[in-house]
Amino acid sequence: MKEQKEIRPPRWATHLLSWYCKPELLEDLQGDLNEYFERNVKSKGTRRAKLIYITDVFKFFRFYTVRKPEFVNLLINWIMIGSYIKTSGRNIVRNKLFSAINIVGLSISMSVGLLLIAVVSDILSYDKFNENHSRIYRVITKYKYLNENENTFASTSLRAAKVIEENFPPEAMAIFKDNWSADLKFSEKTIPLKGIWANESVFKVFSFRLLKGNPSTALKEPYSIVLTETSAKKLFGNNEALNKIVEWDKVQYTVKGIMEDVPQFSHVHFDMLASLSTEENLQKNDKDFSSWKNMWSTWVYLLLPANTDIKSLEDKLYKISVKENTTIQNTTLNLKLQPLDNIMLGLDHSNQIGGVMGNSMLWIFSGLAFVVILSACFNYTNLSIARSLRRTREVGIRKVIGALKSQVIYQFIVEAILISLTSLVMAIALFLLLRPFFLSVEESLKNTLLLQLSPAIVVYFVLFAIVIGIAAGFFPSLFFARVNVIQALKDFSSNKSFKKLTIRRALIVFQYCISIILVTSTVIIYKQYKHFVTFDLGFRTQNILNISLKGNKAELLRKELSELPEVKLISQSAMITSIGSYWGSNMKYTSPDDSAMVYHNTVDENYLPLHEHKLLAGRNFNTKVADSVMETEIIVNQSVLKRFNIANQNPAKAIGEIVKLDGKNVMIIGVMQDFQYGKVDSRAGANEVILRYAPKKTHWLNVKIESTDILAAYGKIELAWKRVDPVHAFDAKFYDDQIENSFAGIKASVKVAGFIAFLAISIASLGMLGMVVFTTETRLKEISIRKVLGASEMGLLFLLGKGFIILLLVATVIALPITYLFFDRILFQEIANHAPIAAIDLTVGFSLVSALALMMILLQALKATRTSPAEVLKNE
Amino acid sequence: MKGTNLGEFEELVLLTIAALLNEAYSVGICDELERQTKRSVKLGVVHAVLNRLEEKGLVKSKLGEATQTRGGKRKRYYSITSSGKAALVKSKEVRDQLWSMIPELSLKRI
Numbered sequence: 013m014k015e016q017k018e019i020r021p022p023r024w025a026t027h028l029l030s031w032y033c034k035p036e037l038l039e040d041l042q043g044d045l046n047e048y049f050e051r052n053v054k055s056k057g058t059r060r061a062k063l064i065y066i067t068d069v070f071k072f073f074r075f076y077t078v079r080k081p082e083f084v085n086l087l088i089n090w091i092m093i094g095s096y097i098k099t100s101g102r103n104i105v106r107n108k109l110f111s112a113i114n115i116v117g118l119s120i121s122m123s124v125g126l127l128l129i130a131v132v133s134d135i136l137s138y139d140k141f142n143e144n145h146s147r148i149y150r151v152i153t154k155y156k157y158l159n160e161n162e163n164t165f166a167s168t169s170l171r172a173a174k175v176i177e178e179n180f181p182p183e184a185m186a187i188f189k190d191n192w193s194a195d196l197k198f199s200e201k202t203i204p205l206k207g208i209w210a211n212e213s214v215f216k217v218f219s220f221r222l223l224k225g226n227p228s229t230a231l232k233e234p235y236s237i238v239l240t241e242t243s244a245k246k247l248f249g250n251n252e253a254l255n256k257i258v259e260w261d262k263v264q265y266t267v268k269g270i271m272e273d274v275p276q277f278s279h280v281h282f283d284m285l286a287s288l289s290t291e292e293n294l295q296k297n298d299k300d301f302s303s304w305k306n307m308w309s310t311w312v313y314l315l316l317p318a319n320t321d322i323k324s325l326e327d328k329l330y331k332i333s334v335k336e337n338t339t340i341q342n343t344t345l346n347l348k349l350q351p352l353d354n355i356m357l358g359l360d361h362s363n364q365i366g367g368v369m370g371n372s373m374l375w376i377f378s379g380l381a382f383v384v385i386l387s388a389c390f391n392y393t394n395l396s397i398a399r400s401l402r403r404t405r406e407v408g409i410r411k412v413i414g415a416l417k418s419q420v421i422y423q424f425i426v427e428a429i430l431i432s433l434t435s436l437v438m439a440i441a442l443f444l445l446l447r448p449f450f451l452s453v454e455e456s457l458k459n460t461l462l463l464q465l466s467p468a469i470v471v472y473f474v475l476f477a478i479v480i481g482i483a484a485g486f487f488p489s490l491f492f493a494r495v496n497v498i499q500a501l502k503d504f505s506s507n508k509s510f511k512k513l514t515i516r517r518a519l520i521v522f523q524y525c526i527s528i529i530l531v532t533s534t535v536i537i538y539k540q541y542k543h544f545v546t547f548d549l550g551f552r553t554q555n556i557l558n559i560s561l562k563g564n565k566a567e568l569l570r571k572e573l574s575e576l577p578e579v580k581l582i583s584q585s586a587m588i589t590s591i592g593s594y595w596g597s598n599m600k601y602t603s604p605d606d607s608a609m610v611y612h613n614t615v616d617e618n619y620l621p622l623h624e625h626k627l628l629a630g631r632n633f634n635t636k637v638a639d640s641v642m643e644t645e646i647i648v649n650q651s652v653l654k655r656f657n658i659a660n661q662n663p664a665k666a667i668g669e670i671v672k673l674d675g676k677n678v679m680i681i682g683v684m685q686d687f688q689y690g691k692v693d694s695r696a697g698a699n700e701v702i703l704r705y706a707p708k709k710t711h712w713l714n715v716k717i718e719s720t721d722i723l724a725a726y727g728k729i730e731l732a733w734k735r736v737d738p739v740h741a742f743d744a745k746f747y748d749d750q751i752e753n754s755f756a757g758i759k760a761s762v763k764v765a766g767f768i769a770f771l772a773i774s775i776a777s778l779g780m781l782g783m784v785v786f787t788t789e790t791r792l793k794e795i796s797i798r799k800v801l802g803a804s805e806m807g808l809l810f811l812l813g814k815g816f817i818i819l820l821l822v823a824t825v826i827a828l829p830i831t832y833l834f835f836d837r838i839l840f841q842e843i844a845n846h847a848p849i850a851a852i853d854l855t856v857g858f859s860l861v862s863a864l865a866l867m868m869i870l871l872q873a874l875k876a877t878r879t880s881p882a883e884v885l886k887n888e
Numbered sequence: 889m890k891g892t893n894l895g896e897f898e899e900l901v902l903l904t905i906a907a908l909l910n911e912a913y914s915v916g917i918c919d920e921l922e923r924q925t926k927r928s929v930k931l932g933v934v935h936a937v938l939n940r941l942e943e944k945g946l947v948k949s950k951l952g953e954a955t956q957t958r959g960g961k962r963k964r965y966y967s968i969t970s971s972g973k974a975a976l977v978k979s980k981e982v983r984d985q986l987w988s989m990i991p992e993l994s995l996k997r998i
Binding site: 020039040041042043044046047048050068071072074076 | 958
């Protein structure tokens, strides 16, 4: 029986009903619904009854039941805003410390939010310069090799473009092919330009403005190019550029158009366009050129009519893909469409035509910003409720005079918004201060984002501040709205509301958890970065300068450089190992079925000694082979012996063995120790490595420098470069720097995580300061009496600090395991060769955060215990 | 003009109120209608009709005493006003008149 009595209709539905219903109809209606509810509980069961009750509440939302907004109330609210602002202002001024804590905390966290808003708005404005941006779609390709995982590529094949054109021609179709760099020559001048092959419809699909020339024909004929304004100025100065003949790779091209520079917010960037028909002419004999499988460097954009059904178009594309897939083996390709507006923010496809933001990074950044903002809002909530003691009287009197609950809520939210708007001013200043640092966190950011303060952005900022104000003021306002008038006015020393500490404790624990997690993560990531950068690769990289040859003859530069006394040794290589480049070739040993991919680098005879690779058996390459055309010798590493089980993995016996490399027989002349060929953190370990000998096919010069003044030596080498090649900029980096650069992503995340951790700690500390000040102030009398009765200073310190220290410990106990598990179980699963997490890494964050907190507690507590009891107690 | 004429359902509700005497409140009317017409009657509809009848001045209502049931909410009892009575009488007269015009023979033939 007892249980039956407790069944009640859902409370929120009852509240909803009483909120919207006219007061004169309410009681009867509630009664009716209750009567039905009781009946339904008996006949249909509790769950059905509740459901019926809820639907009935919604059903009764009718014209005749709904309460009309009362004009008088609106008017009163309007008049009261002035009063709210006045009292809020007075309150802010009266509690300078608390207001300062709130404003500083909010503005710090808001500056991060502002950065985020600016970033998002920049990214959303990408490609919007195109008039028809909402109707442009990119053809992307899903690539699947046998049963491996499917990959999505932003590129597609020329064949795909052709098939689409034949089967269902779109309004216009733009094709870009290959990203290259070209040395354009006009009379005596040569400048390197970044260019793309493009068809004539590029100007129809995209809104690139052509200043001179005819947009519909400029890129039609073979051997025609379109220059951007800037590159035309570079090549021709102020002279007329149109219809001039320029030379590139001994072929002559006509300048058929000059276009405005590509807008900053475009995902495609280039200095020049050359007609696609040229490339079609040049590659006429290459069967692979327009094959279905060659989908690596063609980007196709369709301009579709406004009401196109994308789904059915994709179905048609699927049918085409199925048909075309019959012409290739082992691979399935599937064409899809991606809206242009989605490219910058969309999924991280491979083979992008230009840099994209990728949404994963944005999500992480948003998450961190959200946590920091939440933390600052908690400060506000915490301090407001803590200080409620002093505000309850005001609220009590307001209520006695006739303030409604809603009006009290309104008042406190207005106050919070006022504070958040004040913070906004500081936050914008901080934002301007942070902007250059943020953009330099990673190199690519500078090219993709501007973060300008436009009027629209400022409007977003203000809206953001108002939302933050509402979020921060929401809980305190509810709290004050519930204040019991009689209790508030009777005697506030026995105020019960102050004892509701759990929520405030939870908020403090949350803030400290976040701080500890962020600090610990920063420490761990930084340690990984150091670990990767100083990793023992199996060869030496110190003082080696890698110079990109840029198509120059190696001998010329070598001759110039060898005259410098600082240069100790020079070698050549096709690529630089350990920084994330991979070159593969196919290898077979005795068994004809067992072929495997091995990674290779093509080098000269100085490469091994210069990098101090260890030869286990055999010899280095001989110089004399340089002249012969046939490749006959290779050096392999131990893993190759292991993979093919050559000579029972005995290096000495493997010398002289013949293997098949890309179909040709070559002899193993040396076996070297395994070294790190791929990037250190890459899980796809490139273990089997061979070195091939072909000085003619190299792209890099590795220069070992021995000098006390490395910078001066670098300057001399640069001068030597200028003598050999005046056209191209000197592109050389020290090997160690290249390795560091290859981990720029990790470095950037250390910076961002460190910065956010710093903010989180500042905000948590501010909040802690506020709480400590408040507690000591309210307990001043208690402390004085204890002192009079003979309490020791140490005892008092312990008494005041105890509660906070427990909270800190709880936060630590929650935060450290979370951090450890996150790195150990989730993040490190993806990363090879990571450094283990040491106990010391975990304690750094904790000690830092608690040292700060303890210092604050100690200072405030000392201040309280040092006050003379006579001063405090004489008023009573 | 709508105010002067009774709809079919309005008339039924009005008649029920008259018939139930002192027990005419929303849920009671609803139950009685269900019993008499043998069809399901939705509370929402009855509620809307009661509201409309009161607006037209055909019924008047007052709140009853609070009881243990209904979650302690009071019932709103409806009673018929004189204009309500007039409207009922008038619609009955119209019907009677029409009935009287039908010769008995022609009805039997159907």
